[in-house]
Structure formats: structure tokens, C-alpha cells
Amino acid sequence: EPHVAKFVYDFTEGNKDLKDLLGGKGANLAEMTNLGLPVPPGFTITTEACKVYLDSGAEPAALRDEVSAHLDALESRMGKKLGQADNPLLVSVRSGAKFSMPGMMDTVLNIGLSDKSVKGLAEQAGDERFAWDSYRRLIQMFGKTVLGVDGDLFEEALDKAKEAKKVTVDTDLEAADLKKLVTAFKKIVKKEAGRDFPQEPREQMDLAIEAVFNSWNTDRAKLYRRQERIPGDLGTAVNVCSMVFGNLGPDSGTGVAFTRDPASGHQGVYGDYLQNAQGEDVVAGIRNTVPLAELESIDKKSYDQLMQIMETLENHYKDLCDIEFTIERGQLWMLQTRVGKRTAGAAFRIATQLVDQGLIDEAEALQRVNGAQLAQLMFPKFDEEAKVEQVGRGIAASPGAAVGKAVFDSYTAVKWSRSGEKVILVRRETNPDDLDGMIAAEGILTSRGGKTSHAAVVARGMGKTCVCGAEELEVDTKRRRMTVPGGHVVEEGDVISIDGSSGKVYLGEVPVVPSPVVEYFEGRMHAGAQDADELVEAVHRIMAFADRKRRLRVRANADNAEDALRARRFGAQGIGLCRTEHMFLGERREMVEKLILADTEEVREAALAELLPLQKKDFVELFSAMDGLPVTVRLLDPPLHEFLPDITELSVRVALAESRQEPHENELRLLQAVHRLHEQNPMLGLRGVRLGLVIPGLFTMQVRAIAEAAAERKNAKGDPRAEIMIPLVGTVQELEIVREEADQVIAEVEAATGTKLKLSIGTMIELPRAALTAGQIAEAAEFFSFGTNDLTQTVWGFSRDDVEASFFTAYLEKGIFGVSPFETIDKDGVGSLVAAAAKAGRETRPDLKLGVCGEHGGDPESVHFFHEVGLDYVSCSPFRIPVARLEAGRAAS
Ligand code: ADP
Ligand code: MG
Numbered sequence: 001e002p003h004v005a006k007f008v009y010d011f012t013e014g015n016k017d018l019k020d021l022l023g024g025k026g027a028n029l030a031e032m033t034n035l036g037l038p039v040p041p042g043f044t045i046t047t048e049a050c051k052v053y054l055d056s057g058a059e060p061a062a063l064r065d066e067v068s069a070h071l072d073a074l075e076s077r078m079g080k081k082l083g084q085a086d087n088p089l090l091v092s093v094r095s096g097a098k099f100s101m102p103g104m105m106d107t108v109l110n111i112g113l114s115d116k117s118v119k120g121l122a123e124q125a126g127d128e129r130f131a132w133d134s135y136r137r138l139i140q141m142f143g144k145t146v147l148g149v150d151g152d153l154f155e156e157a158l159d160k161a162k163e164a165k166k167v168t169v170d171t172d173l174e175a176a177d178l179k180k181l182v183t184a185f186k187k188i189v190k191k192e193a194g195r196d197f198p199q200e201p202r203e204q205m206d207l208a209i210e211a212v213f214n215s216w217n218t219d220r221a222k223l224y225r226r227q228e229r230i231p232g233d234l235g236t237a238v239n240v241c242s243m244v245f246g247n248l249g250p251d252s253g254t255g256v257a258f259t260r261d262p263a264s265g266h267q268g269v270y271g272d273y274l275q276n277a278q279g280e281d282v283v284a285g286i287r288n289t290v291p292l293a294e295l296e297s298i299d300k301k302s303y304d305q306l307m308q309i310m311e312t313l314e315n316h317y318k319d320l321c322d323i324e325f326t327i328e329r330g331q332l333w334m335l336q337t338r339v340g341k342r343t344a345g346a347a348f349r350i351a352t353q354l355v356d357q358g359l360i361d362e363a364e365a366l367q368r369v370n371g372a373q374l375a376q377l378m379f380p381k382f383d384e385e386a387k388v389e390q391v392g393r394g395i396a397a398s399p400g401a402a403v404g405k406a407v408f409d410s411y412t413a414v415k416w417s418r419s420g421e422k423v424i425l426v427r428r429e430t431n432p433d434d435l436d437g438m439i440a441a442e443g444i445l446t447s448r449g450g451k452t453s454h455a456a457v458v459a460r461g462m463g464k465t466c467v468c469g470a471e472e473l474e475v476d477t478k479r480r481r482m483t484v485p486g487g488h489v490v491e492e493g494d495v496i497s498i499d500g501s502s503g504k505v506y507l508g509e510v511p512v513v514p515s516p517v518v519e520y521f522e523g524r525m526h527a528g529a530q531d532a533d534e535l536v537e538a539v540h541r542i543m544a545f546a547d548r549k550r551r552l553r554v555r556a557n558a559d560n561a562e563d564a565l566r567a568r569r570f571g572a573q574g575i576g577l578c579r580t581e582h583m584f585l586g587e588r589r590e591m592v593e594k595l596i597l598a599d600t601e602e603v604r605e606a607a608l609a610e611l612l613p614l615q616k617k618d619f620v621e622l623f624s625a626m627d628g629l630p631v632t633v634r635l636l637d638p639p640l641h642e643f644l645p646d647i648t649e650l651s652v653r654v655a656l657a658e659s660r661q662e663p664h665e666n667e668l669r670l671l672q673a674v675h676r677l678h679e680q681n682p683m684l685g686l687r688g689v690r691l692g693l694v695i696p697g698l699f700t701m702q703v704r705a706i707a708e709a710a711a712e713r714k715n716a717k718g719d720p721r722a723e724i725m726i727p728l729v730g731t732v733q734e735l736e737i738v739r740e741e742a743d744q745v746i747a748e749v750e751a752a753t754g755t756k757l758k759l760s761i762g763t764m765i766e767l768p769r770a771a772l773t774a775g776q777i778a779e780a781a782e783f784f785s786f787g788t789n790d791l792t793q794t795v796w797g798f799s800r801d802d803v804e805a806s807f808f809t810a811y812l813e814k815g816i817f818g819v820s821p822f823e824t825i826d827k828d829g830v831g832s833l834v835a836a837a838a839k840a841g842r843e844t845r846p847d848l849k850l851g852v853c854g855e856h857g858g859d860p861e862s863v864h865f866f867h868e869v870g871l872d873y874v875s876c877s878p879f880r881i882p883v884a885r886l887e888a889g890r891a892a893s
């Protein structure tokens with residue numbers, strides 16, 4: 001049988017899993033129909049038809065006939081014909097894409113009304129006012145969305161009609177007034193659209209369908225999709241649904257409801273109801289709605305039925321649903337449902353509530369929450385009790401609660417923050433020149449740009465609070481001030497507060513409170529306690545689900561005992577990356593200088609001998625903080641000149657000393673060393689294992705410090721589990737040489753202390769060559785840790801510090817990246833190297849331990865990837881550990 005494309009589905013033919021084809025609204029209307037719920041009959045035109053239309057500019061040839069066939073069936077079922085003069089069938093034409101895009105696309109109600117059928121409707125309903133009200137709504141909606149007439153013109157005409165009648169609400173207009181209004185509306189259409197309002201019902205319907213197709217590509221829909229990362233080529237479905245009327249008098253009405261509270265998750269009656277109204281009136285706020293609970297006294301029968309249906313829906317979808325309904329003269333109709341949006345906190349609470357109700361299991365509960373929500377719950381937030389003066393709202397670009405003095409340029413931001421002030425950098429938009437200021441500021445506020453603007457991208461990368469695109473704020477950088485709605489002026493130095501989780505902007509200092517979830521992870525708040533926070537309780541349980549499910553272990557990147565202890569409290573199962581470079585800073589810098597300047601072996605050895613006990617002490621502290629858990633210590637990685645003074649500063653010092661004829665031999669030698677060690681591309685220069693190979697004694701000193709610290713801990717009855725990690729290896733030969741020396745040092749320490757140390761030696765895989773020759777490298781490595789930051793830089797050939805601020809925004813806008821490859825691992829490129837290296841390494845050495853220690857280790861999507869390619873652990877900053885645990889659990893369930 002030849003495959004015939006099917007572009008139209010009756011509501012009885014679809015189901016909730018067909019969202020790609022029928023859109024969310026259509027799929028769920030079908031699902032409710034098949035559940036036997038009261039849904040007005042209708043049919044759905046598929047997203048495929050929309051795609052054909054958008055690609056070719058014309059509807060698919062077969063569509064017209066298919067629509068006709070479905071319309072015929074609908075008409076015979078309803079016993080009336082679309083727009084027929086005496087007893088008209090009316091329909092709505094509703095948009096509905098796969099993902100909900102609230103308010104972005106179009107819907108037209110009351111299609112089928114005309115100068116003739118309006119009379120038929122009046123007679124049929126026995127209500128003239130109702131019929132003319134419906135007709136004026138059709139012309140208004142059709143005029144605006146299909147014919148492109150400015151909606152304000154209709155609103156103004158409506159206001160005039162109310163004024164003329166001296167009434168304030170539309171329900172007080174009578175049939176005669178509405179008739180006049182229809183005439184006025186038709187005039188507006190004729191004048192603005194250059195054509196008459198179409199009287200032919202099928203023409204109305206076809207034009208409305210086409211308009212819905214077109215609404216996929218309006219500017220605001222495109223912008224919304226970019227911000228929400230919804231692909232641009234999905235298209236929308238179109239639902240044709242027979243009309244039911246909430247505007248048929250006081251025993252009719254329309255409402256929206258949630259099956260439970262989307263803010264707390266509590267079960268109860270949540271929603272709004274509006275008597276004698278059509279759907280869009282509720283959201284438009286034309287008249288005041290009443291709380292849904294009041295429906296019980298208005299229409300008990302419909303109320304009870306609605307409660308019953310909400311229960312059916314929850315049990316069926318096993319989740320919080322939101323719904324739209326209409327009551328027509330005491331008869332309840334369901335017009336929409338979907339799994340409802342909720343706050344991050346409610347997501348956790350609802351997931352555990354549904355487990356308790358036996359509706360979902362633990363694995364499913366893990367799918368109902370995510371790491372981004374958990375991260376959001378961990379940010380400090382503004383005190384909800386505080387009195388606030390909100391002056392604007394922009395896009396919540398990067399979460400957090402920031403308070404500081406408003407400054408309007410980067411230079412001032414840096415200057416003020418150096419002198420200890422907290423500042424908020426306020427700009428119309430930011431560009432790469434603002435980077436210093438952004439770093440110095442507590443938070444960033446812009447009046448232009450969306451979620452992919454420079455400010456948003458860079459702030460998220462830095463983990464800095466950011467509100468962008470707060471368009472009501474008039475930022476005047478020249479005069480260093482901004483004007484807020486109402487005319488108040490914020491001058492440079494005035495304190496403002498910005499909330500990167502809600503996008504809200506406040507005047508003055510709003511007090512900040514720590515997140516209860518962090519208090520819980522820190523052990524300052526306990527689950528199970530009598531007055532325990534409900535949210536903490538839910539997070540506690542979900543984390544337990546995740547820990548039971550996950551295969552990936554989660555370690556921390558931590559360099560000192562304090563961070564290690566916090567990481568442990570947050571659930572770290574070891575340290576995946578301890579950088580040793582900080583152990584060379586501070587007052588130890590001088591010793592490092594000596595080491596670098598040493599021109600004889602004795603001087604060098606003396607310098608190393610000075611460093612050894614200090615390093616050892618650091619390791620003893622770290623191993624005792626992480627007693628019983630693995631600690632991966634990376635030997636020195638950055639280029640040596642990073643430990644030397646700044647070249648300009650030093651040159652000035654030398655010049656000054658020279659002019660004053662003071663002794664400056666040391667400075668001069670230092671300056672020469674700085675020149676000698678200067679590199680054009682330090683990232684690709686003398687660093688990592690290369691340092692170990694050319695600076696005699698450096699790596700062996702570090703290995704000795706690790707081994708001696710481990711021996712000391714062991715003798716103190718501790719359980720140190722150190723792992724020595726060699727950075728930036730490109731070939732197995734490098735690793736073999738370092739390894740041989742290290743093994744020898746370890747043997748010496750074992751002999752001297754009389755303790756057997758089980759130290760393992762492994763390497764980072766952070767260069768393409770290492771990944772490509774992983775099979776060979778595994779011969780000399782007991783573990784691999786993928787350094788995905790450097791691997792991303794070297795695979796793409798760009799230096800993070802330079803590119804993020806310069807061209808990433810353009811790349812994101814052009815869609816070359818969906819998200820920065822430093823944020824989420826580039827699966828196709830960097831990721832495939834990781835997968836291949838893991839496989840090759842394990843072929844050589846089946847028990848090779850595999851981990852990742854780049855920032856990707858704490859990124860939700862990347863964690864799923866690392867789970868899939870079979871790594872043993874991810875390592876991330878202490879604060880991201882709960883997120884990684886949760887995502888690892890989600891990946892495994
Ligand atoms: P949106 O996606 O913007 O919510 P909808 O297609 O759901 O748009 O329709 C807008 C409003 O019109 C909603 O309140 C809906 O309930 C109402 N509505 C849609 N179709 C009908 C219908 N056939 N009968 C009565 N009201 C309807
Ligand atoms: Mg709707």
C-alpha cells in the first residue's frame with residue numbers, strides 16, 4: 001500500500017504521546033477525549049502540514065480535502081453546519097506547538113459567525129445579546145490575528161461604547177450596543193485591512209488556519225524560541241474545536257485551574273473562575289475573577305464534576321496538570337490540559353508527594369526534577385518577608401540575589417570594588433570591554449538583550465547574578481544614572497538589588513537569606529526534625545533516591561582541607577582534582593623564585609628542600625580531611641612565569657633602583673628570568689609534565705611530599721588514599737619517565753618509613769594526542785582523568801579566556817553553539833574523543849579507573865554523557881556536588 005500522508009487527525013484518533021505531530025494542545029485534547037472526558041469534538045491539523053506550508057509557502061495539496069472530510073464528519077456529528085444561517089456550528093481555530101509558548105501564537109474563537117448566522121445563533125440560544133457579543137469577539141480576534149489590524153483600535157471602540165452607555169464592564173452592554181459595535185468593528189477592518197470582514201464561514205476558517213501557521217514565525221515567537229532553546233523548525237499544529245459558550249449568562253462561565261498548587265505542590269483547589277465570559281477574558285484580566293473554590297456555591301454540580309475530572313487527570317498523567325474549562329448553561333466542558341509548569345521547590349515536593357501517593361516510583365520521581373532546579377534552590381535569595389520597592393523586571397539571566405551600589409561603567413566598578421564597595425554594574429548592554437567591571441561587580445543589570453546577550457552568557461559562565469533586558473529602565477551611561485518607571489532617578493552610588501532568579505529589580509538594599517537547602521547540605525538543618533522545612537525534606541529524599549540509583553561516583557575539585565570538608569558534607573566521595581599550584585603562592589613565592597633562579601644544583605636542591613615540608617603539611621591536612629576516600633593530587637601544571645612578578649612592575653623596580661644607584665642584582669636576575677620564561681602562548685608552552693621533565697627535582701619533590709604525608713597519616717592509623725596525577729601528557733614516553741622517577745621516590749619513602757604505601761599513578765587526558773594514543777598511555781597509567789577544559793580548548797583550538805568574551809555571543813546568536821562548549825560538553829567533538837580514549841584505555845587495562853575533572857563534571861547534560869560513556873566518576877566544584885549526584889542518579893534511572 002502506498003504511504004499517504006495524513007495531515008488531519010480527529011480528536012478521537014490521537015493521544016498524548018503524539019506531541020511532535022499534534023502539538024501539546026492537540027495531543028492532550030485527544031487524550032482527554034479518549035479518557036471519556038467532556039471535550040467539544042474537533043480535529044487537529046498536524047505540524048507536518050505546517051512545515052510544508054512554511055517551507056513551500058503553500059498548504060500541502062491534500063490538506064484542503066482532508067479538512068473538508070473532517071469538517072463534514074464534525075458537522076454530521078453535531079447536527080449542524082459551519083456558519084449555517086439558522087443553526088450555525090461555530091468552531092475555534094487554535095494554535096498548539098509541541099512546547100507551550102504562552103501568549104506567543106494565535107487562536108480565533110467563534111469562527112462561522114456572519115451577518116446571517118449571528119441571527120440564527122441568537123434564535124437558537126434564545127439570547128440576542130450573547131450572539132452579538134460572540135460576533136463582535138470574532139471580528140475583533142479575526143481582525144487582529146488574521147488580518148493584522150492593530151488590536152488597540154478595537155479596544156478603543158469598545159471603550160467608547162462603554163463610555164457612551166456609562167458602564168464599566170462589557171457584560172453591561174446590551175444587544176443593541178453590541179450590534180453597533182459590530183458595525184464599528186467592521187468599519188475598522190475595512191479601513192485598516194483594505195477588505196471586508198469575510199462573511200463566508202469556510203473562508204474564515206481557512207484564513208484562520210493559515211494565520212496560525214504564520215504565527216509560528218512572528219518576531220516575538222522567534223525570540224521566545226531562541227531564549228527557551230526551542231528548535232525553530234518544529235512548526236505548530238492547528239486545532240479546530242467546536243465552540244462551547246461561557247458567555248451565555250450567569251449559569252455559564254470559564255476558568256483555569258491547577259490540580260495542585262504550582263508553588264507549593266499542596267493539594268487543594270487552585271484556580272480562577274469568571275462568570276459569563278469567554279476563555280481569553282480570564283487571562284486578559286478584563287473583569288475580576290473569583291477563586292475557583294467559589295464555583296462550589298455558584299454551580300455545585302459542575303464543581304463536583306470538575307474536582308472528579310481533576311483527580312482523573314492527576315491519576316492518569318501522574319503529575320500536576322493545568323486545565324482550561326468552560327461551563328455552558330450548567331454543562332462542563334474541558335478545553336485544554338497539560339502537565340503544568342511549577343517552581344523549582346514545588347518540583348521536588350510534588351515528586352515526593354506523588355511517590356507517597358503511590359502514583360510514581362523513585363526512578364520516575366528523579367525524572368520529575370533536575371539539577372538546574374536544585375542549583376536554583378541553592379542560591380541565596382532575598383528575604384520574602386522584606387519590604388521591597390520593585391522598579392523593574394527583566395530577564396532572569398543568571399540566578400542569585402545581588403545587592404550593591406549602581407555604577408554605570410566598568411572603570412568605576414573596578415575602582416569602587418577595589419576600595420571594598422559592593423557594586424552592581426548597570427549598562428544598556430555589555431560588550432567585551434566590560435569584562436573587568438563584570439568580574440568586579442556583585443551583579444550585572446542591563447536594559448537590552450535576552451538570554452543569549454553578552455551580559456547573560458558571560459555572567460552565567462562566571463556564576464554571577466544577572467538580570468538583562470529590563471526594558472522599562474532608561475539607562476543613561478553618559479550621565480551615570482538610570483530612570484525607572486514613574487520617573488525616579490537612580491544615581492551612581494545609589495544602592496539597588498537585583499534578583500537573577502526572577503528578573504526583578506529593586507531600589508535599596510533587600511536583605512538576603514541563605515538557602516535552606518544549602519543549610520541542609522551543610523548540616524545546619526536536618527531532615528526528619530519536627531519543624532523541618534518541607535522543601536528540605538523533599539530534597540533529602542530525592543537525593544537519597546539519586547544516591548541509590550547512580551553508578552557514577554561524585555568527587556570534588558578541592559585544593560585545601562576547608563574545601564575538602566565542605567565537599568564531604570555535600571556528599572563528595574573523594575577529591576578528583578587537587579591543584580598544587582596554590583601551594584606555591586603567598587609567602588612561598590620567594591622559594592619558588594629561588595628555585596627558578598637557581599644556577600647550581602645545590603641552590604636548586606636547597607630551594608626544593610625548603611618547599612618539601614610545607615607541601616607535605618598541606619597534604620597531611622588534606623588526607624586527614626578526606627580520610628578513607630581517594631584524593632587525586634595533580635602535580636604542578638601552570639607555566640613557571642605565573643609565579644614570577646609582573647614584567648612591567650619589575651622593570652620599573654629595576655629602573656628605579658638603577659637611578660637611585662641602589663643594589664638590584666636580584667631584581668635584575670629576576671627580570672632576566674621573566675624575559676627568558678616569557679611565552680607567546682603560555683597555554684601551549686612550558687607547563688604540565690613538560691615542567692617535570694625539564695626542572696630537575698620538581699616533580700620528585702612533590703611526589704616525596706605526597707608519599708611522606710601518606711606514610712605519616714598511615715602511622716597515625718589514618719587511611720590515606722592518594723593518587724598522583726600527571727598533567728598535560730601527550731605521549732606515553734613522557735609519562736614513563738616521570739613514573740619511573742616517582743616509583744623510585746615512593747620506594748625510598750616506603751623503605752625509610754617502613755610503611756607500605758598503595759599510591760597509584762595516572763594521568764590527565766587533556767590533549768588530543770593523549771586521547772588518540774590512550775591505548776598506549778594506559779600502559780603506564782592506573783587511571784585517566786579527562787581534563788575537559790583544556791581538552792575543549794585544544795580540540796577547538798581556542799583559548800577560553802580570549803574567546804568567551806569576544807565571539808561566543810555571536811556564535812550563540814547564529815546558532816553555531818546551542819550552548820558554550822565550556823558549559824556543556826561538545827558531545828560530537830570533544831565527547832567522542834573522550835569516549836574513544838576511554839574505550840582504548842580499558843582495552844589495554846581493563847581495571848583502568850576513569851574520571852573527569854573539568855567543569856563539565858558539574859554540568860547536568862554532561863554528567864549524563866559521562867554516565868553513558870562508562871566513566872567511573874565525575875569531579876566538580878564542592879558547590880556543584882549535589883547537582884552532580886542528582887544528575888548521575890537521573891542518568892541511571
Ligand atoms: P492559548 O494557547 O493562548 O491558551 P487557546 O487555544 O487555548 O489559546 O484558546 C484561548 C482561549 O479560548 C482559552 O481560554 C480557551 O479555553 C478558549 N477556547 C478555545 N477554544 C474554545 C472553544 N472551542 N470553546 C470555548 N472556548 C474555547
Ligand atoms: Mg489555552
Ligand code: MG
Nearest residue numbers: 727766787790
Ligand atoms: Mg589542564
